[in-house]
Amino acid sequence: MQKKLIVDIHSFSYKKGGIPKDESGNGGGFVFDCRGILNPGRIEEYKSQTGSDPGVQEFLENQTEMPAFLKLVQGIVSINIKNYLGRGFEHLQINFGCTGGQHRSVYAAIKTAAFIKNHFPEAEVNLHHDEQLHLNPATTV
Template sequence: MSNKLKIEIHSFSYKKGGIPKDYSGNGGGFAFDCRGILNPGRVEEYKQQTGCDIGVQNYLETVTEMPNFLELVKNLVSINIDNYLSRGFEHLQINFGCTGGQHRSVYCAEKIAAFVKEKYPQTEVMLQHDEQPQLNQHV
């Protein structure tokens, strides 16, 4: 393999910008729709928070189907990452969308980025929160 596999992970809003474009030239990748998970943004105390805040995380992990959703995502993306690594591919994009790009998609993108970094340290992971740019400084 000549170059590292670069894995670009985005959180986004279906209402504001839609699925992020893949500028790698490969097109495609994954787009996971998180809108089937209960929205913590409908709970008053979480409205101003994001998927990086502990209250939102606890809500998603204990009140919703998010843990099951993420396990399925981990299994699915692992199939592709394993395959891409064995074939010398250089780019994979993984996108998580929800209504506003603030709670569910941010949470998923953060969790999957951590998972990929741990399981595949030989890859380069880039994490981008399209609707929450203030969160990008810590990633």
């Protein structure tokens, strides 16, 4: 029996921890830089929040280019996921980085995990917030 495709999705900080290492041994995956998106962390009411909070999510969805950014990301990763599933690959890593690993990258990782789970139910999705450990799910998404 073929193993499932495991998709590990990370949010991270370029300033703190840097790009996450691929522990699968495959040596890579995608790295998307969210720093080109307006940072809600520069707005006082959002500073202590994360990309999982409704106010930050609403800001990113309605006042930034995040929806367009994620649509492009979803198109790119879908090509690979379809290919990997068809070829029996077992691992793909997708990383989202921003300055502090708190707002934009967390949001992008959450939304991408939900997209993959919805469109590719045969894949197992693991979500990792490298700077916001309290947000990490106890199980897979």
